[in-house]
Amino acid sequence: MTPPDLSHISNWVFDLDNTLYPSDAEVMSQVDRKMTEYVARELNLSREDARKVQKDYWREYGTTLNGLMANGQVRNGREFLDFVHDIDHSVITPDPQLAAHIRALPGRRYVYTNGSMKHAEDICHHLGLTDCFDDMFDVEAADFKPKPHRSGYDLFSSRFDIKAPESAFFEDSIRNLKTAHDIGWTTILVRARPGPRDEESAGPDDHPDHVHFAVDCLKTFLSTAKTKDKAA
Structure with a gap:
């Protein structure tokens, strides 16, 4: 198989959840339950009705939080994020191989997440990736306009002077x-x-037209990709 050619890439952008760690890690299932709990409490709903609101908002607005804010049901986005990300991060184990592959990428490396900065820091700490990235960009930095909304990407690109033709984005969504x-x-x-x-993550056989590469193992892909330092 021909190695994927990423020799034009200088900016390496990684989503966080279900991307830097395996999708079967018990992380987002915890966050999901906390979101349901938050919606039920704040909107005075049964757990069943709260879960329906949670998922409807995710589909329509990009994230549950964005839906709550758009409908005037949450004013303090950070309070929501702190609550739903108050989870047990010890379910994640260090991944030194992934860390080595990311550190070896030539150019600048970023995390771009719809979660909070603290959640990103906790995840990277438990994975052993703390020193692998030049910076991180969370949903608060995106003015609470989550992926897939274009405005968040534009804020990210502006902050870090990201040029599209030189950028690669790794995502499970x-x-x-x-x-x-x-x-x-x-x-x-x-x-x-x-x-x-979870509902957002792509299945094992998914490869839509707007995806250049679909991979089942991030580490394997990074280890085989042709990059600037390997191009010669």
Whole structure:
């Protein structure tokens, strides 16, 4: 198989959840339950009704939080994020191989997440990736306009002077990659492992037209990709 050619890439942008760690890690299932709890409490709903609101908002607005804010039901986005990300991060184990592959990428490396900065820091700490990235960009930095909304990508690109033709984006969400593709980024879909997965993550056989590369193992892809330092 011909190695994927990413020798034109200088900016390496990684989603966080279900991308830097495997989709079967018990992380987003915890966050999902906390979101349901928050919606039920704040809107005075049963758990069943709260979960329906949670998922309807995710589909319509990009994230549950964005839906709550758009409908005037949450004023303090950070309070929501702190609550739903108050989880047990010890379910994540260090991944020194992934860390080595990311550190070896030539150019600048970023995390771009719809979660909070603290959540990103906690995840990277438990994975052993703390020193792998030049910076991180969370949903608060995006003015609470989450992926897949274009405005968040534009704020990210402006902050870090990201040029689209030189950028690669690693994501588990097909719809988030669609915006990146429309901007002109190289798109890499990190597919979920076989078995149960959350509603957003792509399945093992998914490879839509706007995805340049669909991979089942991030580490394997990074280890085989042709980059600037390997181009010669």
